Amino acid sequence: MKLLEVTNLSVTFETDDGIFKAVDDVSFHIETGEIVGLVGESGCGKSVTALSILRLIPSPPGRIEEGGILFHGKDVLRLDPREMRKIRGRGISMIFQEPSAALSPLHRIGRQMIENILFHQKISRKEARNISEKWLTAVKIADAGERMFAYPFQLSGGMQQRIMIAMALMLGPDLVIADEPTTALDVTIQAQVFELIREMRQKYSSILLITHDMGVIWEMCDRVIVMYASRIAEEGNLTDIFSKPAHPYTRGLLGSIPKLTGVPERLKTIHGQVPSPFQYSSGCHFRDRCPHAFDRCQAERPSLFDVGKGHRAACFLAEKGI
Ligand SMILES: Nc1ncnc2c1ncn2[C@@H]1O[C@H](COP(=O)(O)OP(=O)(O)OP(=O)(O)O)[C@@H](O)[C@H]1O
Ligand SMILES: [Mg+2]
Numbered sequence: 001m002k003l004l005e006v007t008n009l010s011v012t013f014e015t016d017d018g019i020f021k022a023v024d025d026v027s028f029h030i031e032t033g034e035i036v037g038l039v040g041e042s043g044c045g046k047s048v049t050a051l052s053i054l055r056l057i058p059s060p061p062g063r064i065e066e067g068g069i070l071f072h073g074k075d076v077l078r079l080d081p082r083e084m085r086k087i088r089g090r091g092i093s094m095i096f097q098e099p100s101a102a103l104s105p106l107h108r109i110g111r112q113m114i115e116n117i118l119f120h121q122k123i124s125r126k127e128a129r130n131i132s133e134k135w136l137t138a139v140k141i142a143d144a145g146e147r148m149f150a151y152p153f154q155l156s157g158g159m160q161q162r163i164m165i166a167m168a169l170m171l172g173p174d175l176v177i178a179d180e181p182t183t184a185l186d187v188t189i190q191a192q193v194f195e196l197i198r199e200m201r202q203k204y205s206s207i208l209l210i211t212h213d214m215g216v217i218w219e220m221c222d223r224v225i226v227m228y229a230s231r232i233a234e235e236g237n238l239t240d241i242f243s244k245p246a247h248p249y250t251r252g253l254l255g256s257i258p259k260l261t262g263v264p265e266r267l268k269t270i271h272g273q274v275p276s277p278f279q280y281s282s283g284c285h286f287r288d289r290c291p292h293a294f295d296r297c298q299a300e301r302p303s304l305f306d307v308g309k310g311h312r313a314a315c316f317l318a319e320k321g322i
Contacts, residue, residue, distance in 0.1 A: 001073050003206050004030040004053070004092075004175060009067035011048050014060060020277035022048045022062075024230040030175065035197075035207040037221035039214060039253065041274050044227045046210045047097065050177045053208075054094055055084055071175070090120045093173040095181040099160035102167065103152040109136075109163055110148025113170070120171055135166040140192055158185050165193060169200055176200065179210045194220060214253055218242065223310075226250050229274055229285035232304060236311035246313035248290045284314070292317055 011023040023045040030036050038046050051057050053069055055076060069076040071091060079087065088094075096102050104112060113132035114125060121128070129148070136144035139162040152160050161181070168176055178197065182190040197220070201207055209220055217224055217238075224241040226234040226249065234247040245251045252270035272289035284290070287297040296316055304312040305319040312318075 002029045002070070003032045003072065004208075005068070005070040006049075006053065007068045007070075009049065009052060009069065010065045011045075011052055011057060012063050012065050014063070017278060021065075021230055021280060022277060023052065024280070026067075026227075026230075026232055028225050028232065028235060030206050030208060032174075032206055033201065034223060035201055035209055035221045037217040037224045038208060038210045038227060039212065039217055039224060040227035040233075041212065043274060043277075045230045046227055047179055049227070050094065050179050050208065050210060053177065054088055054092060055079075056094075086120070089116060090171045090173060092175045092177065093168040093171065095165050095168045095176065095178040097180045097183060099152070099157065099164045102164045103160060105152055107151070108148065109150050109152065109155075113148070113163075113167055116167060117170065131170060132166075135170040136163065138169075139163070139166045139196060140189075141166075158189050161185055162189070162193070165196065169196075169205075172203075173205055175206045175208065177208045177210070180212070181209075182216075226253065229280060230277065231285060232314060233286065234311075234313040234315075235304070236308065240308055240311040244308070244311070246307045246311065246318045247286075247315045248292055248317075249286050250313075252289075284316075 006029070007027045009023055009026045010021060012019050012021050026045070026049055038049065040046055048057065052064055053076065057064065064077065071087065076084070076087065110129065110132060114128040117123070117128040117131055118125065132148060133144045136147060141147050141159065141162060155163070165181065181197070182193050185193060197207060211217060221238055223237050224235065225232055226241070226247065228249045233249045234241065234245065241250060242254065245254055249270070270289055275285060275288065282301055283299055284293070284297040284302050287293040290297065302314045302316050302319070304314045307313050307318045
């Protein structure tokens with residue numbers, strides 16, 4: 001059985017200007033022990049996909065219109081709120097883009113961690129305190145015992161981010177969703193966080209790692225899902241995506257990896273801009289930026305065509321096997 005299986009997920013938002021689809025017919029799965037990367041430009045629906053898995057889409061304005069989300073074979077979308085709370089943290093945990101999404105400003109760090117552990121585990125307060133301290137030390141927080149008495153606002157952004165990571169990992173979840181977990185951190189701490197995530201995988205968890213950065217994908221992931229403008233553009237294992245990218249958008253993204261020599265190089269950007277969600281239409285969403293677009297791309301939505309084992313691309317050129 002697959003650890004997570006998302007099928008035909010569609011999510012809309014209702015705004016003053018009308019309804020738009022933020023996630024359109026997205027299907028993918030995660031196996032036990034895998035690190036799957038979800039990559040794509042800003043606004044393409046990565047966070048909305050992730051939040052849907054945990055049923056954290058604010059509704060209204062958001063709505064899961066369609067789709068199934070099976071975790072250990074159970075449909076997450078049908079669970080009652082109590083069962084859902086049990087899954088959050090212990091089954092699936094999330095490292096958010098912003099620490100403020102996970103840390104309450106009103107309570108001390110220690111209390112937040114301890115309460116969280118006690119909600120899921122029948123152990124003493126003292127044991128929960130020890131576990132919290134151990135995890136703060138694991139994310140390289142010095143003087144963990146003392147830091148437990150701090151409020152989030154008394155700590156730097158980098159420290160808050162690491163505390164959130166400790167909270168996401170400390171219950172030993174089966175799946176960690178890490179949404180741009182290192183955006184706010186400097187390079188050295190970024191490297192430490194990725195090291196921690198790698199260790200975590202070896203111990204127990206599968207990881208869905210969301211990023212803009214193909215360099216991070218290359219360093220960290222086993223498999224890759226590329227999203228563009230609310231849909232999956234391509235999916236494949238790491239070598240397929242990097243050595244045989246089948247979607248023109250993936251090729252564009254790969255052209256945008258900075259050289260790893262340390263010498264900054266001008267990024268090769270993809271011509272044009274991501275359409276606004278209100279301009280999404282039938283047909284391929286990438287067509288206006290695509291150097292290969294032809295009539296059919298305007299008229300018809302390309303489905304995900306198989307181009308290899310577990311390698312699929314939503315491009316009519318992939319259908320023809322070119
Ligand atoms: N709460 C919300 N209300 C209205 N629109 C939203 C909400 N959350 C997300 N959206 C819209 O849904 C679309 C997808 O957003 P999402 O946050 O998933 O993008 P993303 O791929 O995570 O981008 P980024 O890389 O910038 O984090 C965007 O157009 C965004 O503006
Ligand atoms: Mg996001």
